[in-house]
Amino acid sequence: MSTPKFSTKFPTTPRLGHYDVVIVGGATSGSSIAWHLQTNAGFHGSILVVERDPSLQFSATKASNNCMRQQFATKINVEIAQYAAAFVKRYGSNFGYDPCVPDDPIRNFGYLYLSDSQSFTEVLQKDQQLQAGCGAGTEIISAEDVKRKYPFFFTGDLDAGSLNTKDEGAFNAIGMVEWMRKSAQESGVDYINxxxxEMVTDGPRIQSVKLRSGESISVNTVVNAAGTRAAQVSRLAGIELPIEARRRYTYIFSVDDPLPQDLPLTIDPTGVHLRSYGSKDYLVGCPPIGPDVAVDVDDFSFAENAWDEKVLPIITRRIPQFNTARVTDSWMGHYEFNTFDHNAIVGAHDTVKNFHFCVGFSGHGSQQAPACGRAVAELIVYGAFKTLDLGALSYSRIPENRPLTERAVI
Ligand SMILES: Cc1cc2nc3c(=O)[nH]c(=O)nc-3n(C[C@H](O)[C@H](O)[C@H](O)COP(=O)(O)OP(=O)(O)OC[C@H]3O[C@@H](n4cnc5c(N)ncnc54)[C@H](O)[C@@H]3O)c2cc1C
Structure with a gap:
């Protein structure tokens, strides 16, 4: 995992006793909200971002595999991904010139879903139609075409593939967070460590938040951007959220004989996914071997040997040329998993109306932060969405039991 480029030494004491907006959590979501709010011409208030660990070491953000895709099963997620692509392509105009940002901020090797059954191919075909309707470049290709484009794959068990190489691939997700954070700070947002x-509520409003150091801050609006701890933070206002931490493993590996071309982010039918990492190495991600259950937010133990028992057999079957694969780095991070419908929860609570959420990304939050941060900023400034309407992701769908299930979770 990368080390922060900018200083993470924040003061511990807030500058003011009252803020218009207090954002709980200063990683991807919190920083996107702060940046979009501060750069919104209609906003003239004060913003405090409270971050318990500015190194972000244990955040979902720090564990991200830095990828974006438009191959989702819900329209709103395709549109959110399209803003992410547009946002990172404007790095220069958003944040000023950065010599570390490559000319093309998206490494467009694409995502390739592999299907080994007619029934899954039909699911991919349906999704492709939805994605194409939004202008995404997804194509369903035959197993023969998969082999023709990527001759190194074993395709004997495959029925088809779903491929898009336009605005899909890897991007500098952690760099984006650092730039949003630095830029927000420079334009007047206060970040504290x-x-x-605690939250003090008075009927349907949060009046103030209390810090671990003892200070109380009165607030107009509070935003929960606490990622894997979102449920705990929500509970401070007496609100339950269906979000839990789930283990996800990432391994970086080298091989003696690297592939002659980029490996798209390939989702094997087993759920293991792998892609090019740098020029000659590879990244593979996977859920736990056993049941995918909630874990303690502070539990970062590498609980199993997924590499030997799961990953290696799968990747060498799919790409026999990877039989010399050896791990050079690995980490375990937590998805902030929304058990209700695997989708983000964005916007205000239905009764505590000055409490907003930007949580529950279920493994997509790096790419969803630009659009969701902008959406929360618009709700705070205008009381309504002005660009992309994220009403489908509102909190109210939970008490009203209207899940918007995102099937395409990897
Ligand atoms: C292994 C892995 C791979 C992933 N790969 C991708 C990918 O390729 N593409 C993609 O789009 N997404 C990916 N994700 C998901 C993505 O990383 C997350 O959805 C996203 O980073 C969530 O950001 P966040 O800011 O909402 O939450 P977090 O990153 O969890 O940040 C929340 C922050 O809130 C702080 N906080 C919590 N409680 C408090 C409190 N009470 N007071 C103050 N601060 C508090 C925490 O310290 C933390 O820094 C991946 C996730 C994992 C685990």
């Missing part, structure tokens, strides 16, 4: 431990 502290923890929100």
């Amino acid at each position: 502290n923890e929100v431990v």
